[in-house]
Amino acid sequence: MYLSSEKKTEIFGKYGKNNTDTGSPESQVALFSYRISHLTEHLKSNKKDYSTERALIMLVGKRRRLLDYLKNNDIERYRAIIKELGLRK
Secondary structure, rough: OOOHHHHHHHHHHOOOOOOOOOOHHHHHHHHHHHHHHHHHHHHHHHHOHHHHHHHHHHHHHHHHHHHHHHHHOOOOHHHHHHHOOOOOO
16 A cells, blocks of 8 residues: 555644644645655556546546635745645636
């Protein structure tokens, strides 16, 4: 498995409030971004894997909705996570 529990706790510890903070939008966006980058690399070598392509599109949509939620409720947290992850709209 490409995403072990140790890697998840590392991501949650870095972007969330603590290692067990799985619910904050920042930690979820960070986890989705990691998964998106992994699936993108997979699709570069497996161009006809359409089920993975669909999963990637769905993950991008989930991340976009979470970022929109964060933008509407707390613009400073939104700007911080965008800058930290290197994302831009």
